[in-house]
Amino acid sequence: LLEHKTKEPQDVTVEIEFAKAIxxxxxxxxxxxxxxxxxxxxxxxxxxxxxxxxxxxxxxxxxxxxxxxxxxxxxxxxxxxxxxxxxxxxxxxxxTPKAEGAAGLEALVSVETKTQTVMAEGVVRTRAEFDYTIRRAAVEKLDIAVPADQKVVSVFDPNIRQWSVQSPEKESDPQVLSVVLFDPATQTQHLTIELEKILDRQAEVTLPVLEARGVVRQQGIVVVGAEQGLRAEVVDRKGLLQIDTSELPASLKNGNWKFSYRYVALPVEAVFRLEKVQPLVHARSWATIDIGPTAYRFVGLTQYDVQRAGVFQLALEVPPEVPVNTLNIRGANVGGAPVQVDRVVRDPDNPNRVLVDLSRQAFGKVGLQYQYMVAFDPKRELSEIGRQLDLTPAISRPDDASVESNEGTIVIRAVGSLLCVPKQVENLRPISPQEAYQGLEGDRASLIVSGTDTVIQAFEWAQESPAITYTLERRKPQVEVRHLLTVAVEDRAIRYTDEFHFDVQYGGVESFRIDIPEALADEFRLTTRNFREERISPAPDDVEPGYQAWKFSGPQELLGSYTLTLTWTRELSNELDKARDVPVDVPRLVPRNVDQSWGQIVVLKAENIDVRDAPGAEGVRPIDPQHDLMDGRKFENAAGAFEFHGPWKLQLAATRYRVHPGKPTGIERGFVRVVVTRSDTMSVQAIYRLRSVQQRLAVELPEGAVLDAEQRLNGNRFHPETTIEETASPESADESSEAVSPDAEEAAASAEQSPDGVGRRRYYVPLVGTEPGEPVVLELRYTLPGDGSELPLPTFPTDPDVQPEAPAVQKIYLGVYLPEETCLFSHNGTWTEEFTWSRLGWNLRAVPGMSD
Structure with a gap:
């Protein structure tokens, strides 16, 4: 025991030494x-x-x-x-104590292997990974037995100093791979070895097995794979336990392995039979043949579905008359990736076969486009009308020997100038043109060479080679013309515009012919671009007297729709001022060499001119210019229109009228609603729809009228200016003018005396914010004393400064509402009844009529 004798703090050091059993x-x-x-x-x-x-x-x-x-x-x-x-x-x-007693003993080594073998066409590649576990002693060198037919390509690990391969003394013995380490391995060591073996058309392949020398145990995993296009089958297997790919280590699960095995001890053996997989190809084709007068063009699209193995070559059936250098073959997007074409050659063993070499392997769905043009023999060209020719077009498609299934469709198209009659059809089934393009996921427009060609027929074929023969004939062109003649009568001139709408079908023409009156030969102007006019000389025999034959040519052969526009003008000078009726000639321009011709005449006029047809018209009938004109055409100021379908004759008469100024203000419609109350007061609402060019509008209300707080113009509130006209004393006039604005005082100075001598209040409605001539809606609300026996209404008087002329009034409606206890016996005034009497029991009731 240690005793502390003082009360002060003290540092004490105690050393204790004792022993205790372990x-x-x-x-x-x-x-x-x-x-x-x-x-x-x-x-x-x-x-x-x-x-x-x-x-x-x-x-x-x-x-x-x-x-x-x-x-x-x-x-x-x-x-x-x-x-x-x-x-x-x-x-x-x-x-944990260190192991004792291992000094001087040999290393205890075990190894785990992961062997990956991939069989390709002509070569077998192996990658082996060795994971050594070392105990008791360090290891400076590793030896591995490698099959004699395998070539060691590489051995790598950061701890490898050098490696060498010792050839076997006997052919049956393996070669030995010796690996020298930088630092002796005491616990673990990893090695990766790559092997390679060249196959000389061997049908069977033996699994390469690597054996680690100087180890007490070797076990591992073996995976075997085959590249695309090859199929491997197990012929013999010893010492290998097949496992599922889900049991493989994480580093091996992502591979495409055909077989996976595990072994726990050597020796092991496996033999595989290696076969090349033949590709399985399905072909679906779409083709179009466009026939012209001098040649035909073939365009084909094929979708290949390549399965099992990829291909580097495609084969097409192309007749010998199609030179290889005229073939245009390229990849196409037809529901898959376009193929990469390297070169195109004709098969030397088969003249009907063309080989297409690819720069990249084709696998899955890929597309190919091929087209060519075949010209006719110049002696057989269909350049003349009525000439015939038998044509058997060359149809190209995938070669049957290179595909498993072969099917497709073909559409025959021709220009409108050719008549195509099928003469012989082999291995083709007719279908509709809509069915011919079904399933085409790529660019359908690549099949259509000319958008003006007409579909003649569509067919479907499968497996067997199709063939078709047509009899071709050059058809006569058909020309139709519609012309629209516009006659615009103005004050000093008459302007003519004649539009000729030509529609050329079944063949082209060089020019259009129009016979024009001699009087217009030097006056008309051609306004259509890219066309030129030329007088035909000498004149044809069918030209009418007084006419000249003219031809109008384009930049090339005319086929399709064209529009020619001719214009000319006739000056009137003062003819409309001197005579009441001025004759207006309507010249007839005659298109020739056409199969059908018809037209329309539209007469336009100025506002102050009246135009009508004169007696003696022939071959024309009147039509509605608002609804019956060709192509839905619309013309402002159209006075009339005519239609003709043959020779015609027409003369018009024009008259000009003097222009009289109209009233500056016009009231189109008005409605005045008067509600008579039991307290002898009338509530009035007056609504007017009017047009005016004035800046202000003068309105007079009956005597005693009191404006409501709300007056509206086009739905917006406004405050009218006001003044009073009455026969009262000057004092009363001064009193009433005290509430008038300064502007109203100026207007009141110019106000007129009301005709009845009774005081009426005049108001001025400002129209400054409205457009002159545009419709305006004016709404006035006021109350008026009275029992309804007299109904004075607002008036629009003349005003020297504001309204020099009273407005024109078209129609005013008046609606009167009486109390229920009041009975209407009679009424008078310049009004038209807009109601009917209806009997309800013993009572009569006024029912309003329909309003506009």
Missing amino acids: TRSPGKNAVSFQVPQAPIARWTVHIDQPGIKMQITPILAATETASEKETTDASDDASVLLAFVGATPTVTLEW
């Missing part, structure tokens, strides 16, 4: 002893062996590296543990 167990040593209790105790534990793992309990914190001061007396071959222990009566120390 409890030994397999792989672990332990010792426990009692210690003085303290809140925190620091322990430094020394064991005279390096690298010892120690554990002390109970523990607050520990580290295997002590401070420099505490380890100055410790040697490098000792293990030191610094620990902090809490308040406890017993401390337990545990550690």
